[in-house]
Amino acid sequence: MSEVNINEDLVKERKKCTFDVEELIHLVDGGKHNTLERKKVEQYVLSIKELKDDVPEEYLSHKERYENSVRKGSILFMVLMKGILERKRNKDEGISYNYKIINGVVKDVTPFMLHFGMFLPTLASQASPEQQREWLKKGSQMIGTYAQTELGHGTFLRGLETTATYDADTEEFIIHSPNLTSYKWWPGGLAQTVNHCIVMAQLYIKGKNHGIHPFLVQIRDIETHMPLPGIKVGDIGPKLGFQTANNGFLGFDNYRIPRMNMLMKNSQVLKDGTYVKAKNDKLTYGTMVFVRVTIVADVAYELARAATIAVRYAAVRHQSKPKPNEPEPQILDYLTQQHKLFIAVSTSHAFRIVGRWLWSTYTKPEPQILDYVTQQHKLFIAVSTSHAFRIVGRWLWSTYTKVVADIRHGNMDHLPELHALACCLKAVCSKDASVCVEQCRFACGGHGYMQSSNLPIIYGIVTATVTYEGEHTVMLLQTARYLVKAYKQASEGKSLTPTVAYMAKYLKNGSHCWQNTPEGIIGGFQAVAAGKTKEACESLFRHAHARAVLCEMFWKEIQRISSTVSPSLAIVLEQLAELYLKYWALEKRGDMLMYSNITKEDISSLQRRYVELLALIRPNAVGIVDAFDIRDEILCSTLGAYDGRVYERLMEEAMKSPLNKEPVNQSFHKYIKPLLIQAKL
Ligand SMILES: CCC/C=C/C(=O)SCCNC(=O)CCNC(=O)[C@H](O)C(C)(C)COP(=O)([O-])OP(=O)([O-])OC[C@H]1O[C@@H](n2cnc3c(N)ncnc32)[C@H](O)[C@@H]1OP(=O)([O-])[O-]
Numbered sequence: 105m106s107e108v109n110i111n112e113d114l115v116k117e118r119k120k121c122t123f124d125v126e127e128l129i130h131l132v133d134g135g136k137h138n139t140l141e142r143k144k145v146e147q148y149v150l151s152i153k154e155l156k157d158d159v160p161e162e163y164l165s166h167k168e169r170y171e172n173s174v175r176k177g178s179i180l181f182m183v184l185m186k187g188i189l190e191r192k193r194n195k196d197e198g199i200s201y202n203y204k205i206i207n208g209v210v211k212d213v214t215p216f217m218l219h220f221g222m223f224l225p226t227l228a229s230q231a232s233p234e235q236q237r238e239w240l241k242k243g244s245q246m247i248g249t250y251a252q253t254e255l256g257h258g259t260f261l262r263g264l265e266t267t268a269t270y271d272a273d274t275e276e277f278i279i280h281s282p283n284l285t286s287y288k289w290w291p292g293g294l295a296q297t298v299n300h301c302i303v304m305a306q307l308y309i310k311g312k313n314h315g316i317h318p319f320l321v322q323i324r325d326i327e328t329h330m331p332l333p334g335i336k337v338g339d340i341g342p343k344l345g346f347q348t349a350n351n352g353f354l355g356f357d358n359y360r361i362p363r364m365n366m367l368m369k370n371s372q373v374l375k376d377g378t379y380v381k382a383k384n385d386k387l388t389y390g391t392m393v394f395v396r397v398t399i400v401a402d403v404a405y406e407l408a409r410a411a412t413i414a415v416r417y418a419a420v421r422h423q424s425k426p427k428p429n430e431p432e433p434q435i436l437d438y439l440t441q442q443h444k445l446f447i448a449v450s451t452s453h454a455f456r457i458v459g460r461w462l463w464s465t466y467t468k469p470e471p472q473i474l475d476y477v478t479q480q481h482k483l484f485i486a487v488s489t490s491h492a493f494r495i496v497g498r499w500l501w502s503t504y505t506k507v508v509a510d511i512r513h514g515n516m517d518h519l520p521e522l523h524a525l526a527c528c529l530k531a532v533c534s535k536d537a538s539v540c541v542e543q544c545r546f547a548c549g550g551h552g553y554m555q556s557s558n559l560p561i562i563y564g565i566v567t568a569t570v571t572y573e574g575e576h577t578v579m580l581l582q583t584a585r586y587l588v589k590a591y592k593q594a595s596e597g598k599s600l601t602p603t604v605a606y607m608a609k610y611l612k613n614g615s616h617c618w619q620n621t622p623e624g625i626i627g628g629f630q631a632v633a634a635g636k637t638k639e640a641c642e643s644l645f646r647h648a649h650a651r652a653v654l655c656e657m658f659w660k661e662i663q664r665i666s667s668t669v670s671p672s673l674a675i676v677l678e679q680l681a682e683l684y685l686k687y688w689a690l691e692k693r694g695d696m697l698m699y700s701n702i703t704k705e706d707i708s709s710l711q712r713r714y715v716e717l718l719a720l721i722r723p724n725a726v727g728i729v730d731a732f733d734i735r736d737e738i739l740c741s742t743l744g745a746y747d748g749r750v751y752e753r754l755m756e757e758a759m760k761s762p763l764n765k766e767p768v769n770q771s772f773h774k775y776i777k778p779l780l781i782q783a784k785l
């Protein structure tokens with residue numbers, strides 16, 4: 105884009121940047137090769153004419169919005185299928201879904217999200233090899249979702265009520281919803297989009313309950329898409345966000361499926377009804393662990409979008425001037441009056457001089473809002489949090505793949521630790537990301553409240569992650585359970601898994617010896633986690649372990665990465681990581697006071713360094729968000745576009761309102777005019 109069309113503040117900001125933005129882009133993408141591939145994918149998908157909307161999604165009705173997202177989602181689906189095939193021929197080519205390109209196609213959420221996000225992964229991980237060969241073959245007509253949650257139960261999986269009863273005579277399962285609360289409720293794409301589901305149901309054989317198991321169930325005819333007899337399916341209606349996800353409900357009336365439609369990789373039901381138990385019954389929950397792991401990186405990306413919008417806007421937006429001075433005082437003759445007079449005269453001089461200074465400040469151009477320390481406090485933590493989650497998300501993903509490989513070889517030893525990690529990181533990252541996105545919205549003032557800023561939609565997407573795939577508190581409680589066990593092992597002198605090894609150190613050392621260094625802060629969080637575990641084994645303690653893991657992994661990884669990049673970029677990365685640690689040490693200073701020997705002076709010094717870091721990051725703020733390298737079509741924001749034409753875009757978008765198509769709306773003649781006539785009488 106030529107600089108002529110770019111807002112001059114942004115041009116200046118980009119000139120100030122002290123590091124190579126391109127280098128950071130490659131780092132964020134995980135290498136130059138990935139950047140090139142991403143850009144190729146974006147270029148390909150975003151130039152498909154049919155994916156452009158004439159009318160912004162927000163002006164469509166619930167039904168129209170759904171139909172439009174299916175239309176566009178189907179185009180993307182086809183591109184993806186083509187991409188996978190091409191990729192097989194040439195690994196450097198092809199279309200990947202990984203690149204969040206979807207945000208540039210459907211502003212909200214596509215109804216096919218669950219097909220790729222849970223349906224296919226469940227078949228890939230829980231179906232037997234023969235079933236996989238059958239179901240994942242080329243030309244499969246299945247579009248699916250993951251139907252687990254019911255009207256009555258989401259968290260408490262053992263309480264699910266849908267039943268799958270084995271009939272050995274016909275070698276079939278009978279899937280049934282015994283009452284209203286057993287209806288499936290929430291699955292994405294379920295309402296009108298999918299023709300198949302993974303249904304989680306209580307398995308009954310000869311009257312005995314074997315707990316919940318996954319079943320592949322066809323719910324609609326492939327040709328006509330009509331619901332099959334015995335199936336009741338529909339849309340659950342509008343929500344806070346996820347308007348185009350097509351979340352649905354589903355009930356079964358003694359609906360029969362073949363025996364081989366139970367996913368049989370882990371447990372099996374033989375023809376005669378013999379039940380073969382899985383090595384570990386929690387393997388049935390495998391898809392949830394997978395999605396929890398991916399949520400960390402997902403919210404990092406959404407946060408990158410929100411931070412890009414809010415930081416660019418803060419560089420373009422100017423606001424507020426100090427007020428000018430007041431008039432001079434009177435002179436009187438009496439001593440007492442002189443007493444008053446002289447002070448008044450000197451005050452007058454003081455005021456004049458200060459007044460001049462004030463006037464010169466007043467006539468200076470309004471500052472960019474990004475220059476306010478309070479604004480930097482709101483925004484820079486969002487930027488550094490996005491980096492933290494991306495980096496920790498990559499580490500979690502590699503931990504996940506190692507544990508899954510172990511499980512494939514029959515070794516389940518690390519599953520509990522992975523489960524505990526996935527739960528607490530999912531919980532903390534989803535909640536922090538929602539808070540940061542909302543903070544970015546606040547930081548954009550009134551314009552952040554506009555749908556056209558895209559911040560409300562991003563918030564809708566991110567805040568849903570707090571609830572789905574395991575509700576926030578419930579996830580923390582799962583980790584708490586694991587920590588309590590770890591603490592008990594530590595107190596018995598037994599060895600501990602790596603992520604909780606600090607428990608032993610805390611038991612040995614008692615309170616943490618505070619240092620204002622990154623390592624000192626990480627130790628502080630570990631002491632808080634260990635101390636709270638000790639104090640309240642069975643009661644609610646919340647984020648401490650996840651925060652310790654986040655701080656430690658972010659800092660260690662940044663240290664490692666810094667040695668591989670240019671010195672100018674290393675400085676910026678370390679500033680961002682240090683800001684993250686200092687921010688949380690200050691936020692949690694109460695906990696630190698309880699569980700370490702931190703002093704008031706340490707806290708003041710942390711505070712001073714935090715403000716110093718804001719100032720150090722400030723000149724690079726626009727460059728840092730530019731390095732997220734999110735195209736305008738994917739940001740979808742009037743406030744955050746690369747060129748900074750904020751006000752023009754706000755007006756252009758407002759002009760798309762159907763209400764602006766006519767000078768007088770018909771409601772005037774129908775309602776307001778009769779009202780005015782009545783008022784006259
Ligand atoms: C785009 C949007 C897509 C959204 C999709 C969705 O939302 S889909 C819907 C998403 N829905 C949800 O996310 C629902 C959330 N609810 C749940 O995940 C579970 O019901 C629960 C974990 C809350 C409790 O389960 P429970 O009552 O059966 O278990 P318990 O508490 O009695 O613990 C028993 C033992 O099992 C262990 N263990 C548990 N889970 C796992 C695991 N995954 N792996 C390994 N281990 C696990 C646990 O640590 C404990 O070990 P211990 O101490 O005995 O050695």
Ligand SMILES: Cc1cc2nc3c(=O)[nH]c(=O)nc-3n(C[C@H](O)[C@H](O)[C@H](O)COP(=O)(O)OP(=O)(O)OC[C@H]3O[C@@H](n4cnc5c(N)ncnc54)[C@H](O)[C@@H]3O)c2cc1C
Pocket residue numbers: 218249250251252253256257258259260289290291292346351568571572573574575576577578581
């Ligand atoms: C946008 C969105 C998309 C979704 N997509 C799908 C999907 O595709 N497929 C699917 O199957 N499901 C889906 N879900 C459902 C989702 O997984 C559940 O909503 C989630 O697991 C929480 O369960 P719940 O709604 O039953 O909440 P509840 O468990 O009823 O939670 C309500 C409150 O009770 C508290 N609580 C519950 N149990 C405990 C406990 N043991 N201890 C302490 N407090 C507790 C919680 O902390 C919470 O404050 C989706 C949900 C949303 C919002």
